[in-house]
Amino acid sequence: MAGDQTPEMTGAQALVASLEKLDVDVIFGIPGGAILPAYDPLYDSKVRHILVRHEQGAGHAAEGYASSTGRVGVCMATSGPGATNLVTPLADAYMDSVPIVAITGQVNSASIGTDAFQEADIRGITMPITKHNFLVTRTEDIPQALKEAFHIASSGRPGPVLVDIAKDALQKSAPFVWPGSIKMPSYRPTVKPHVLQIRQAVKLIAKASRPVLYIGGGVVRAEASAELREFVDATGIPVVTTLMARGVFPDSHELAMGMPGMHGTVAAVGALQRSDLLITIGARFDDRVTGRLDSFAPDALVIHADIDPAEISKNRVADVPIVGDAKNVLRELNQQITKVDLADISEWVGYVTGLKRRYPTGYDLPPNGELSPQYVIKRLGEISGPDTIWATGVGQHQMWSAHFLPFEKPGKWLNSGGAGTMGYCVPAAMGAKVGNPDQVVWGIDGDGCFQMTNQELVTCALNDIPVKIAVINNQVLGMVRQWQTLFYDSRYSNTELHSQRIPDFVKLAEAMGCVGLRAETVEQVDDVINQAMAINDRPVVVEFLVNKDAMVWPMVAAGTGNDEIKIARDLAPDWEEEVL
Amino acid sequence: MSTHTLSVLVHNKPGVLARIAGLFSRRGFNIESLTVGQTEKPELSRMTVMAEVDDPLVLEQIVKQLNKLIEVHKVLELDEAAVLRQLVLVKVRSDIDNRSKIVDTVNLFRGKAVDISHESITIEATGSHEKIQALVSMLEPFGVLELVTSGHVALGRGARALTDRTRSDIRRDKESQG
Numbered sequence: 028m029a030g031d032q033t034p035e036m037t038g039a040q041a042l043v044a045s046l047e048k049l050d051v052d053v054i055f056g057i058p059g060g061a062i063l064p065a066y067d068p069l070y071d072s073k074v075r076h077i078l079v080r081h082e083q084g085a086g087h088a089a090e091g092y093a094s095s096t097g098r099v100g101v102c103m104a105t106s107g108p109g110a111t112n113l114v115t116p117l118a119d120a121y122m123d124s125v126p127i128v129a130i131t132g133q134v135n136s137a138s139i140g141t142d143a144f145q146e147a148d149i150r151g152i153t154m155p156i157t158k159h160n161f162l163v164t165r166t167e168d169i170p171q172a173l174k175e176a177f178h179i180a181s182s183g184r185p186g187p188v189l190v191d192i193a194k195d196a197l198q199k200s201a202p203f204v205w206p207g208s209i210k211m212p213s214y215r216p217t218v219k220p221h222v223l224q225i226r227q228a229v230k231l232i233a234k235a236s237r238p239v240l241y242i243g244g245g246v247v248r249a250e251a252s253a254e255l256r257e258f259v260d261a262t263g264i265p266v267v268t269t270l271m272a273r274g275v276f277p278d279s280h281e282l283a284m285g286m287p288g289m290h291g292t293v294a295a296v297g298a299l300q301r302s303d304l305l306i307t308i309g310a311r312f313d314d315r316v317t318g319r320l321d322s323f324a325p326d327a328l329v330i331h332a333d334i335d336p337a338e339i340s341k342n343r344v345a346d347v348p349i350v351g352d353a354k355n356v357l358r359e360l361n362q363q364i365t366k367v368d369l370a371d372i373s374e375w376v377g378y379v380t381g382l383k384r385r386y387p388t389g390y391d392l393p394p395n396g397e398l399s400p401q402y403v404i405k406r407l408g409e410i411s412g413p414d415t416i417w418a419t420g421v422g423q424h425q426m427w428s429a430h431f432l433p434f435e436k437p438g439k440w441l442n443s444g445g446a447g448t449m450g451y452c453v454p455a456a457m458g459a460k461v462g463n464p465d466q467v468v469w470g471i472d473g474d475g476c477f478q479m480t481n482q483e484l485v486t487c488a489l490n491d492i493p494v495k496i497a498v499i500n501n502q503v504l505g506m507v508r509q510w511q512t513l514f515y516d517s518r519y520s521n522t523e524l525h526s527q528r529i530p531d532f533v534k535l536a537e538a539m540g541c542v543g544l545r546a547e548t549v550e551q552v553d554d555v556i557n558q559a560m561a562i563n564d565r566p567v568v569v570e571f572l573v574n575k576d577a578m579v580w581p582m583v584a585a586g587t588g589n590d591e592i593k594i595a596r597d598l599a600p601d602w603e604e605e606v607l
Numbered sequence: 608m609s610t611h612t613l614s615v616l617v618h619n620k621p622g623v624l625a626r627i628a629g630l631f632s633r634r635g636f637n638i639e640s641l642t643v644g645q646t647e648k649p650e651l652s653r654m655t656v657m658a659e660v661d662d663p664l665v666l667e668q669i670v671k672q673l674n675k676l677i678e679v680h681k682v683l684e685l686d687e688a689a690v691l692r693q694l695v696l697v698k699v700r701s702d703i704d705n706r707s708k709i710v711d712t713v714n715l716f717r718g719k720a721v722d723i724s725h726e727s728i729t730i731e732a733t734g735s736h737e738k739i740q741a742l743v744s745m746l747e748p749f750g751v752l753e754l755v756t757s758g759h760v761a762l763g764r765g766a767r768a769l770t771d772r773t774r775s776d777i778r779r780d781k782e783s784q785g
Binding site: 150151154155158159162179211212213214335336337340341344 | 618621622625626629630633664667668671672674675676677678679680681
């Protein structure tokens with residue numbers, strides 16, 4: 028392929044040509060000195076570049092795009108502060124296994140290490156928070172680095188990859204050689220599960236009397252929702268879906284127990300705690316799910332399937348480890364499970380579905396007639412429906428959304444699970460809308476989170492990205508305040524935002540080119556949601572002024588075991604009568 | 608605490624050492640010693656990492672996390688039978704009167720003098736950690752002025768090499784070509 032016809036290109040042209048060959052349709056970014064050469068050929072390219080207002084927005088937008096489309100999201104920034112502003116989204120994508128590629132400019136290769144203007148060792152900085160990263164100092168290495176970066180980001184356990192390119196490498200010319208195939212002998216993820224492990228697993232499943240499917244975000248990333256459904260149909264085993272997996276199994280299904288963990292449902296937490304077999308797929312025994320590890324699911328054997336071998340037996344020892352892609356694992360399980368007789372689990376299913384019936388996730392209306400945040404979120408879900416793509420920030424509104432939205436379909440739920448990044452919502456919603464222009468995208472944000480990244484609504488307004496953002500304004504950093512109420516004697520140190528007065532979210536929205544709406548009473552809720560649903564030519568911000576004392580229940584206090592779950596303050600579910 | 612020796616085959620590229628050292632520090636694994644050097648293949652470097660670990664699950668986690676790094680080709684825990692060597696350079700206070708005593712002692716350890724002055728002698732020796740410690744303790748009475756030890760380098764015994772390709776490697780290569 029190389030030869031006399033190989034076109035000579037600048038590194039910048041090679042970068043853009045590589046992105047075109049990789050079928051990139053959109054980049055979120057901001058130009059600056061070191062990356063400037065790349066922006067010249069980008070001007071003529073078919074690749075769309077969306078000029079964001081802050082690099083953090085570019086990173087989260089790439090995440091929102093990736094999580095909602097299954098494709099690699101791309102963001103671009105210049106050296107130094109441009110690159111360091113990408114650190115939070117990279118860390119976020121690393122924790123939640125989101126395939127994104129960040130391209131950053133670096134100072135001239137001869138100046139690296141001299142504390143040159145806008146120099147930062149972004150490769151060194153991002154080593155612990157990327158799946159891999161590159162520093163490219165030679166023009167001819169650019170296409171190979173890009174191809175490898177996209178391959179690494181999207182294969183195996185997906186994750187963020189950073190490609191840092193020295194300015195002189197972008198400026199100099201070299202023959203453009205597009206690598207035919209990628210040979211990476213030291214990177215070959217295992218995607219097919221070992222048949223012996225599958226057989227072991229099926230043996231345990233067949234004789235388990237209290238099995239539970241503990242389903243995590245890996246099943247979403249592997250797009251294995253249909254295979255999961257088939258497995259549940261074949262076995263009748265109850266399902267818990269972690270925060271990252273909400274929607275991968277329909278909540279309306281009889282066997283859907285909801286979300287486990289610190290703010291999980293009684294049914295999901297109870298099912299895991301009393302189980303004798305956890306069938307764990309694409310989940311990682313995160314501390315927010317397990318509570319105190321030594322009292323988590325004490326009687327359960329563990330089947331743990333994950334594409335990342337390092338997750339297996341990291342927190343909880345697996346009795347049957349399975350390394351493989353969730354889709355392949357479920358396919359194999361589906362094939363093998365028909366060949367065995369399953370133990371009768373009807374009594375167990377009766378128990379957990381009974382828990383679900385008796386302890387639904389509910390909420391009390393505020394005594395003073397103020398709006399209930401849970402009610403608002405519930406109505407948003409009911410009016411906009413299960414085809415909506417939802418993005419949230421982090422905190423109380425996120426947990427309420429995880430409970431009260433209609434989760435019927437996979438890939439519609441975007442949020443920052445592992446990192447817990449406040450400010451994720453608005454830019455992630457923007458990225459999702461760019462990737463899915465024909466779908467309704469709602470962001471549900473808190474007043475604290477919204478004030479971190481709302482500047483991207485300007486980007487949305489100017490670039491025809493009509494997202495809808497609900498600001499659940501309780502005037503405080505609600506989740507932190509909840510902990511202060513429960514564990515710090517209601518001493519509200521620095522959690523009062525006063526955002527009922529400042530900023531005026533409606534005016535702020537309008538100043539950014541959006542429609543701004545507000546609801547303060549129950550009667551106004553449906554009206555403003557319907558108004559927002561009708562607007563498709565501009566972004567809409569709807570502020571809901573809600574009660575500040577609403578709390579997220581159920582809750583397992585940090586550092587305690589899951590059996591200590593409370594369904595309201597000082598109120599524990601009654602386990603005794605139903606011990607099997 | 609028990610000490611484990613890991614041989615890690617990595618790409619010979621800038622930044623790899625930082626990546627591995629960073630992994631150990633951020634995951635809270637303790638490194639006792641780390642060496643890096645060339646191998647028989649110019650594109651590969653070999654690191655010998657000695658880590659203090661009690662829990663076998665922690666060791667398993669270290670190996671898995673190392674394997675996750677894109678630039679790591681292979682990780683092997685060497686068993687106790689492996690050949691493990693360390694280098695020591697030690698500068699001992701010495702004059703004409705005790706010089707031959709020192710050299711005699713050093714000869715017992717198959718070490719040698721590499722520098723000499725009117726007031727000092729510098730000794731070089733290689734060997735297992737225990738041998739080096741024994742030598743140093745014999746030299747201490749003379750007065751140790753300065754001492755430096757290298758990290759360990761290690762090779763497994765027998766004909767097998769870490770760089771050997773396994774059958775599954777070859778099969779996977781064929782699959783990816785076909």
